[in-house]
Amino acid sequence: MPVLVEAGWGGLVQYPWSITWKDITPRVDMVQGITITRGASDELSETQPGTCSMTLDNLDGWLTPGNPASGYAPFVRRNAPIRVSQAVIPTRVGAAPWPLAQLGDDFDDGRIDPVLWPNSYGGATEVGGRARVPCTPGQYAAYQTARQWTLTGSQLTVKLVTLPGANGSSEALASTMINSLTPGTRIGWSYNAATGQLRAVSEVGYFDGAATALPYSGIDHLWLRIRQTGGFVIWETSGDGWAWTVRRTLATPAWVATDLVQVELVTSRTGGTGDYAEWDLAGAMVYPRFWGVVNEWPVSWSGLTSSVSITATDLFKWLNKQPALRSMLGMEVLTRETLSGDYTYLGAYFPLSEAAGSTAAGDVAGRFALGALALTQVGSGGSLEFGTDGVPETGETGVTMTPASASAGKYLVADMGPGFAADSIWLPQYQVWFRTSTPSRVLLGLHDPGLDHQTVLALNGSGVLVVESTETGPPVSVTTTATGNLADGQWHHLVYDQSAKRIYVDGAAVGGMLAAWSATDYSTLYVGGYRGGRIFDGQIAHVSIHLGTGPFGPLYAATYDAINGFAGEPADWRVERLARYAGLSSVTIHGTTHDAMASQGPGGSSVVARLREVESTESGKLYAERDYYGLAYQSRDLRFNPDAAGxxxxxxxxxxxxxSVELSDDDQKMCNQVEASRPGGATQTVQASESILAFGVYPDSMNLIKTTDLSVLDAAMWRVMRYANPLPELREVPIKxxxxxxxxxxxxxxxxxxxxxxxxxxxxxxxxxxxxxxxxxxxLKEQEHDIQFxxxxxxxxxxxxxxxxxxxxxxxxxxxxx
Structure with a gap:
């Protein structure tokens, strides 16, 4: 069975759906084979980063990093994506006619199989492990079977690996066709190099006016499949031969049920210059074994023979490289844009969490080269201190402003730079956290160089939020919102969604709609005052501006829940949230039992550490997928009551x-006494007295991020019930x-x-x-696959x-x- 090794030259693992994969299987030393390690050593251990090792031929130097003559240059580099699959080729069983799913050929023996393709014509050959069919002006050529196959309840799968070029022709076709007994009545896939289209066709008289036409994608359309099931013919494409996308569905033509069909891998062109198309792995069933990145490309020589022995690591390498997390509030600001279906991005984020003694605050969004928010003196007196009280529970500080008066003191001013100014044509969404007991002060404001465009968020004399604005120059218009008194000495979270023209306070929308205006050429940002007056008195933190088409307010308002670390959300939500912080757009969740999570506290730890906290708290399993660059999380109930049916x-x-099979019976996993606790909760002990009497004390401790003491007690009892007296077990099962x-x-x-x-x-x-x-x-070796479970x-x-x-x-x- 053939192994399939593909490199994503130039691809970025953050965007796996955009990678164009290249087959490098012929380079693999299959005598040494490919070794893949995955998972954990036992159920009480954490899953480890998966690894994949192999040796690749480098006689042509194409795998030498930095070699400009390489056909892969300049992408032979660290963290190049790589994936490994096992392709299983079906075999025919019994006598003809056979179902099409049994039409299997890996095209690896250097000759056209006379039983599978007895009617091939036009110079078709087998070259380099592929079916090569010439695409010659004015001629047809094909790999072609005899009429000894049926499509009903079956399928045809093939990989189209080399496309013909247009080469000056008005039509250059490479088609995968299933022919009926009637000439010109057929179904299949047809690629036309002249139009760049891939068409799903059901033809009568060589024509289908209702064909589905797709702009060809070398990423999404690498694999082609046609199957018949439940009264329908279904056309599907895939980028990996594993995950399929339906492109067309049609009621099954009558001839499918009656005719012995014929398969053609056929080419033709009307003119221009000839070339060829290539197909591979007909009928293959693809089973992904590994998806990761190459750690390095070490070149070695034995005489004049060169090879590269590589080791690749799965998603956990990427996760382990992530910087320490900010607080959940900070991470929500940094990653909220990924939840929006609109074009929205974080333009500026000033957490204001610099250390005491600082005189400026920096932007951490990093999209534009923004100037720092610099301490600016107005009049004389007053103070502005960093490193003071911040939003509660976040572990991050803010700034405290104590002016001498509304017009004398210190505030923060930043030059936003030309990049931000050019992009501020979008409708911004503003966020700020603040606490004050003093009304008639400004939270933040922006303007362009000529003051033609201005936006100011301030509190009026009653502590109610007002929005001051102009897009035609002074004076500004003032819109009074319905927030109520926000100068009440409490922390408040304010979101102004200019796209939706709405205000949100502490996670809730404030009644009434505001006027809309553009935000052109904003170049100067003020925090805690505006143009020399109304200096803020109190604390400010986490100032941010999103730019985009929006609306974004409802999503951004939900950031308010970060003040308690999203305590109470279920474990699957927490896993997905933490994955988002690491830049992963989705997580596959398995199982249905997900307890409520407590807050995981301030920032400072890695995303992997946080994910492991959830995993251990829930007795779950966290691991990297083997079929794409993604994360999977299993809840504990997935393993409940294993039976023969599953x-x-x-x-x-x-x-x-x-x-080498061994039955183990030791005390490696024994646990008959557990001391369990949670942040802010009770410390409780559970024990199995009979086990302690028989074997002595085998203690363990658990610190779980649960929300109740009862759930902590349940977790401790679960551990003791399972391991007070473990049964003998097979810990390793090797299988050829x-x-x-x-x-x-x-x-x-x-x-x-x-x-x-x-x-x-x-x-x-x-x-x-x-x-x-x-x-x-x-x-995995040539015709050998050994697995040690x-x-x-x-x-x-x-x-x-x-x-x-x-x-x-x-x-x-x-x-x-x-």
Whole structure:
């Protein structure tokens, strides 16, 4: 079965959907093979960064970093994306006619298979592991099967790897067709180099006026599939052969049910200069094994032979590189724009959290080269101090302003620079946190060089927010909002969404609509005063401005909940939030049990550390996906009550073909006394007295970010119930996978999958044992695939089900779920 190794030359792992992948499989030394390690050593250990190692041929020097003559230059560099898949080629079973899903060819033997493609014509050949079909002016050429296949309930899959060029022709086609018995009646995919379109066609008389036409994408349309199911023919494309997108659905033509069909990989062109198209991996079922980035490209020589032995690491390398997090409030400001479906981005963010003694505050958004908010004296007297009280619970400081009077003291002024000024044509959204007991003062203001455009957010004499504005020069107009008195000595969160013309205070919209105006050429920002007057008296923190089309106010207003660290949100929400802080747009959540999370406190720790806190608190599993650059989180209930219906596979002990299977019975996992606590909560102890009497004390401690003492107690009891007296278990199960008839099921097995080893030797405690996958190490070689599964004992995750004949046996399977 062929291995598929692809490099994303020039791609950015932050945007995996935009990577164009190039097949480098022929370079892989398959004698040494590819080694992939994934998951954890056991269920009580954290999953480790997944790794992938292989040696690549570098005789042409193309994998030498910095080599300008390389066809991959300049992208042979650290953190180049790489992915590895196992492509399983189907085999024909029984006599013809065969379902199309059994039409499989990897085109790797240097000859056209006379059984699969007996009618090939026009100079079609097999070159370099691909089906090469000439695209010659005025001629047709094709790989072509006999009429011995059926499409009903089946499918045809192929990878279109090399496209013909237009080369001066008005039409240059590379088509994957399924032909009926009637000439010109057929369905398939057709690419036209002259138009750059890929068409999903169902033709009669070689014509389909209702074809679906797609602008061809080398990223999204690399793989093509046609399948028939449930009364419909479905056309699909894929970038990896694993995840498919439906492009067209059509009621099944009548001939599909009656005709023996013929497959053609066919080319033609009307004129211009000839070239060719290439197809590969017909019928392949693709199983992703690894997705990550290459750590380095070390070139070595043996005589004149050159090779590169690489190690790649999965998503956790990227996560581990992330800087320490700011407070949740700060991270919400920095990443809120990713939640907006509109074009909106963070233009400026001044947390005002500089240390005591500072005289200026910097922008951390980093989009423009903004000047610092510099301390500016107006009149004489007054003070402005950094490093003082900030928004509660965030762990970040703010500035305290104490003016001598409304017109004498210190405030902050910044030159926003030409970049911000040019982009401020968008409608901004402003945010500021503040606390004051003094009305008639300014929170912030902006203007252009000529004062033609001005925006000022201030409190009037009653402490009510007013918005002062002009876009035609002085004087400014004043709009009084309905905020009520905000000069009440309490911290307030203010959002002004200029796109939606709305004000939000402490997370809630304030009634009434404001006037709309543009914000052209804003170049100067004032914080805590405006143009020499109305100097603020109190604390200010977290000033930010988003620019875009909006509206953004409702999303931005939700930042107010960060004041309590989003305490009470479920664990899956917390995982997704933390992933967003690291720049990951989505997380795959498995399972349904997600307890409420407490605040994770101030910033300072890494995103991985925060994610691990959630994982350990919830007895969940966090790991990198193997089919794309993404994160997965499993809740604990995913493992509850493993049974035969959900097994990945079963395997006979004799089929393991190894002498290294071992049944372990030690105290490595034993735990019969747990001391558990939560921030601000009780410290509680749970113990299993019978286990302590028999084995002595095996203590453990748990500090969980739960919201209640009862949930902490539940977690502690769950730990003790499972490990007070662990049963013997198989901790490693080695399998020579490719030789097994259940190979596809074995490939599907991943972290938290479970399987049964049966017909164990007579000396075992039972004839069969069910195990849960915690991780694995696999080696892929030419026609060999060995997987060493690291496993745990599955019955440990069984929970009580009232009245169930298996999980409701009193005193035997009455472990309470947590």
């Amino acid at each position: 097994e990945a596979f079963t395997i006979q002990y004799a089929d393991l073909e190894t002498g 996978a490719m030789s097994m008839p259940q190979y596809l099921d074995i490939l599907d097995a991943d972290i938290s999958s479970y399987f049964t080893v049966y017909d164990l030797p007579a000396q075992a405690l039972a004839t069969e044992l069910r195990v849960t996958v915690e991780g694995y190490t696999e080696t 690291r496993t745990s004992e599955s019955s440990r995750d069984s929970v009580w089900v009232l009245g169930d004949p298996v999980y409701g046996v009193l005193g035997v399977t009455t472990r309470l779920a947590y």
